[in-house]
Amino acid sequence: MNVLILSEKLWPEGSGGELATYLYTRLLIENDVNVKVAISSTPNYFEAWSELPIYMIPVLGRGKYTIVPMFKKVRELFKWSDIVYCTDFFPTIPLIKQAFKKPVVVHIHSYFPTCPVGSLYNLKENSICKSNNRNCVNCILYYEKSHRRSSKLALTSTLLNSTVGRHFLSFLKFADALIFVSRAQKTLFLKHAPNLFIPSYVIYNPLPKLSLAPINGDxxxxxxxxxxxxxxxxxxxxxxxxxxxxxxxxxxxxxxxxxxxxxxxxxxxxxxxxxxxxxxxxxxxxxxxxxxxxxxxxxxxxxxxxxxxxxxxxxxxxxxxxxxxxxxxxxxxxxxxxxxxxxxxxxxxxxxxxxxxxxxxxxxxxxxxxxxFDNDRTVNELIRVFERVTNSHE
Known part of the structure; x- marks a missing residue:
């Protein structure tokens, strides 16, 4: 099975989602899955990734507002794949499905795109966002200010996220499966996306290999x-x-x-x-x-x-x-x-x-x-989702 992983950044850049992607990449390779990782950031080729198959792809824009032009290099990667495993670049999903006829599995690591800023938390009201309240402007502006963004950045983010950002959910409708990292996340996410009728699974993230550390302080x-x-x-x-x-x-x-x-x-x-x-x-x-x-x-x-x-x-x-x-x-x-x-x-x-x-x-x-949590069980669950999706796509 040839799996193309789409990820904007490489761990240790980013956060938990990027760490999970790195761990899954290694686990898939250890299980004899052919993997290629397509990224848009300019990495320093961290030691952790030195032996992994990484491909830089040219993009327009940044963050979630990124468009992937279909240059020859990119087309070759999509043609090579049996399945595309997507953690970023959601606007590319319809093109992958329609132009390349490839199945797509999307891994959701936050609450984006049901929430433009990925938290589903209204800081102004200090509560979880209500599913019947889609007025995000004030919430996003408050979010940006609370994160000490400049006025210019806060206004730009509010404008983009309260307009274009609210339509990213439509890209997920082209996916073949969604993967969530906890039952709680899946429940809250789908509560805010009641019209998203796609097979969805909960697979807990793999654990990093960390040793026990002695406790020398309090x-x-x-x-x-x-x-x-x-x-x-x-x-x-x-x-x-x-x-x-x-x-x-x-x-x-x-x-x-x-x-x-x-x-x-x-x-x-x-x-x-x-x-x-x-x-x-x-x-x-x-x-x-x-x-x-x-x-x-x-x-x-x-x-x-x-x-x-x-x-x-x-x-x-x-x-x-x-x-x-x-x-x-x-x-x-x-x-x-x-x-x-x-x-x-x-x-x-x-x-x-x-x-x-x-x-x-x-x-x-x-x-x-x-x-x-067991990493062998975790990666086998992911592989079974890949197999289920590719078999139903034939």
Whole structure:
């Protein structure tokens, strides 16, 4: 089987979706599937991808507003394929179906395109978007401003996303199958796309190969950046509530422009950019737990999976696919979203444990997630979807 993967970026660029694509690429190749990866970004050819079949394709535009011109190189890739596995470039789907007669499987890693900004969360009203409310202008503008975009960028995004961005859902109607990463994501997505009658499946993302890290410190980790969707403001409120009981140092990533800021240092928040390699391992050795205070319905956050695999306690909000991943694990505390009091109580519980208890629960977390999720099972489920789609397409 020849599988052409369409992905705008290569991991470690991007986020969880790009990581999942990288892991699937390797797993498919290990299972004797012929794979080619077509990308539009200009990568630095990260070491992780050095032996993988990557093809740069010319495009017009950027992000989701990208058009793929049918140059000879691109046509040859589509002709070579038996199936196209699409994580980006949704406007290309109708052309793949009509001009090349190839089946298309689309992997949905967020809530785009049911939501132009991919979150299905109304920050202005602080609630999940209602399926009967399609007035996105104010919501998108508030989203852009909350992410500290310039006025020009915020207005441009609002204009594009509230008009053109709302029509991307129509491209999915040409797909042969949709894959979601959690049951919660599938339910919420399809609730906002009631006219999308396409076979859909839930396949949990593959796990990265991460080793257990020794716990040499009692700090906590927060790896979500400043996006209000990730709940950093809720974490700050919770920390203030626990401050009179005990102080704790928080290692926070995706905050490189805040590194060394005095107010953060005063409340024991150490800020970093994105962490790789030894820097990543170094931070993990200092922390006993990871905090994931997201307020939107995260489909299946890799931050939580990595914390469990590294043998750390997890404090996470009950959103999206988090319960499917962590519910029932002894060292995972699931709390209400948008509730600083509930989060503060959980943090206090984690910080009050003896180091030996933390280590024991961390080991149970690692064992638990490895039992719940199996990469061989995951990739075989994906291959079965490919086979089902190609057989029905003949």
């Amino acid at each position: 700090d906590l980790g927060y790896f979500g950046g400043l996006s209000p969707l990730k709940g950093f403001h809720i974490l700050l409120k919770a920390l203030l509530k626990t401050y009179h009981k005990r102080q704790v140092r928080i290692h926070a990533t995706k905050m490189e422009h805040l590194a060394g800021l005095e107010p953060l240092r005063e409340i024991e928040i150490v800020s970093y950019g994105r962490l790789y390699g030894s820097s990543y391992e170094g931070v993990y050795k200092r922390i006993r737990g990871v905090v994931l205070p997201s307020i939107y319905q995260e489909p299946l956050p890799y931050v939580a999976a990595e914390a469990l695999l590294k043998g750390r306690l997890l404090v996470a909000t009950r959103v999206g696919g988090v319960p499917e991943m962590a519910e029932g694990l002894k060292g995972a505390l699931i709390v209400k979203p948008n509730d600083a009091d509930n989060l503060a109580d959980a943090l206090d519980q984690v910080l009050s444990m003896d180091r030996s208890e933390v280590v024991e629960l961390g080991l149970k977390n690692r064992k638990g997630i490895l039992k719940k």
